[in-house]
Amino acid sequence: MKYIVAHDIGTSGNKASLFSEDGKxxxxxxxxxxxxxxNGNCxxxxxxxxxxxxxxxxxSMxxxxxxxxxxxxAxxxxxxxxxxxxxxxxxTPLRNAIIWADQRAAKQAxxxxxxxxQKDFYNIVGHRNTPSYGVQKLMWIKENEPEIYQKTFKALNAKDFIVAKLTGNVYTDYSDGNSFACxxxxxxQWSDEIIEYAGIDKEKLPELxxxxxxxxxxxxxVAEETGLAVGTPVVIGAGDGVTANVGAGSIKPGRTYCSLGTSAWVTTTxxxxxxxxxxNTVTWAHAIPGYYAPxxxxxxxxxALSWFKxxxxxxxxxxxxKNETSPYEYINEQIESSPAGANSLIFLPYLLGERAPRWDENAKGAFIGLKTETTRADIMRSVMEGVTLNLSIILEILREEMEINELVVVxxxxxxxxxxxxxxxxxxxKVNTPTVLEEASSMGAAIIGGVGVGMYKDFNVIDDFLEINSVTLPQPENNPIYNKVKALFDEVYFALKPVYEKF
Structure with a gap:
C-alpha cells in the first residue's frame, strides 16, 4: 500500500494528514x-x-x-x-514572515x-488592492527595512518555504502567486504592470x-529530520483556499461548497x-489547471457564534x-424552538468589519428588532441566520453566472x-455534508499530490475520497419568510452604514 502525506500549514499550526492510496x-x-x-495591525x-x-x-504520524x-x-x-x-x-529566513492577517501596508496599497x-487592478488580479496581500507587504519591507529587501533572494508563502527546505528548489503555484496580488x-503569470507600479524587483518572486x-x-x-525517505517526491500543492475546493469536491464548473469555520466562505469553480x-467577490486561480475559483x-x-457563546x-x-458535553448542543436545542426568521430579529455579523460582500472595514455588529417578546432562542437563532444571510448574498452573486442548486458544507x-x-x-x-468535515484542505492537497505523481489519473478521484454522510433539503414553506428577511437584512445594513464611522 502506498500513502500520501499532506500538510496544511495554517495560522495556529500545521496539520499533517496521512491518506492511503484508496482515499482513506x-x-x-x-x-x-x-x-x-x-501595533494593532501587525x-x-x-x-x-x-x-x-x-x-x-x-x-510523529x-x-x-x-x-x-x-x-x-508523495x-x-x-x-x-x-x-x-x-x-x-x-x-534562510531574513525576518519573521508577515502573514495574511497583517494590515500594516495600507500606505503601500x-x-x-x-x-x-481599484477597478483596473481587480480586473487584472481578481482581487482588490488592499494591505492584505503579499506584494504590498514586500513593498513595506523595501521601504522600512531596505537592508532586508536587498538581501532577499525570494519572497515566499508558507508552503513554498517548506517545499524549498525539502527540495532546495524555489517555486510557487498559481494560487499563491495570485495571493501576492501582482x-x-x-x-x-506575474503582472509586469503591477510589479512596475509596486516598484519591486520581479526576480525576487519565485517561478510559477x-x-x-x-x-x-x-x-x-533533511530526510532524517523529517522522517521522510531521501528522494520522496514533493508536490508544491496550493494555497489553503483552493486546496479546499478540491477537498470539498468543487472540481468542475458549478460545483460549489461553503466552509463554515471562524470565518466562512462560499466558493465555486x-x-x-x-x-x-x-x-464584492474575488477570484482565485484554481488548483486544477484551466479552472478558476470565484x-x-x-x-x-x-x-460570531463563538463570541455569543x-x-x-x-x-x-x-x-x-457539568454534563461533559458541548455548549453548542444546548444552543442548537434552543435555536430549534425559535421559528424561521427568529421572530423578526435581525443580527448583523460584522464584529470585525467585513470583507465579502460588504468590503466595509467600519461595519459593526448589531441586533435589530428586539422587543419584549424576543426570547433567548430567538437571539441565538438570529446569530446563525445573520451569518447565513450574509453568505447568501455571496451565493447570489455567483448565481448570476451559473445555476447552483446544491453545495457541500464543510x-x-x-x-x-x-x-x-x-x-x-x-x-x-440541497446541502451535502461529508463524513470528514475539517479535512477539506488536507484532502485537497493529498489529491493534488496523487495527481502530481501519477497515482491518480485526474481530480475526479475526489468522488472516491469524499463520502457524503447526510443530505439536508430546503423546506419550501420557509421560502416566503426568508425572502422577506433577506430584503430586511440588506436594508438594515445600508441604513446603519452612515453611522459606522462614528463608532
Missing part, C-alpha cells in the same frame, strides 16, 4: 506555533516554527501508524496565503492606487508552476474568472461543563444539524 484518512497530527500580534510568525511543526508532525517512509508516494501541501517571507539563497484604479489572473508540479525529491540532509461589477469570504461566521451563553457553558459549523437546515432554507439548496 489514516490519521493526522497537529503541531502548533505562535503568532506575534503587535501579525508575524517565525518560519522556522513552520519547519519544526512540519518535521515533528510528520515523524509515521511512527504512530508504523508507516515505512519508503511507502510514501508529500504535498496546502498553506496559509497572502503572506510574505523573505529568504536568502540558502533558504495607496501607492499602487496612485497608478491604477499576478495576471487570465494569463497565469501548476499545483501538481513536482518540485523535486526530499534532500538527504468556473472556466473563466468572475469579475463582479461591485467587486469566492466570497466573510470575517466572523463561526467566530462566550459572552452570553454562560448558563449553557455551565451545563456543558468546517466546524457543519456539525450542527440546525445550522445545515438554516443554510438549506436561506440558500434554497
Amino acid at each position: 484518512l489514516i490519521g493526522s497530527e497537529i503541531a502548533g506555533y505562535q503568532t506575534n500580534y503587535f 501579525a508575524e510568525q517565525d518560519a522556522t516554527d513552520w519547519w519544526r511543526a512540519v518535521c515533528d508532525s510528520t515523524k 509515521l511512527n504512530e501508524h508504523k508507516i515505512n517512509p519508503k511507502d510514501i508516494a 508529500v504535498s501541501f496546502s498553506g496559509q496565503m497572502m503572506g510574505c517571507l523573505c529568504v536568502d539563497e540558502s533558504i 495607496e501607492q499602487i492606487g496612485q497608478h491604477i484604479s 499576478f495576471d489572473l487570465k494569463n497565469l 508552476k501548476p499545483s501538481t508540479f513536482i518540485a523535486g525529491g526530499v534532500l538527504e540532509e 468556473t472556466k473563466e474568472p468572475i469579475f463582479s461589477e461591485k467587486m 469566492n466570497g469570504t466573510m470575517q466572523t461566521a463561526g467566530g 462566550e459572552e452570553v451563553c454562560k448558563f449553557e457553558s455551565y451545563l456543558a461543563d 468546517g466546524g459549523g457543519a456539525k450542527s444539524p440546525v445550522w445545515r437546515q438554516i443554510i438549506a432554507n436561506i440558500f434554497n439548496v
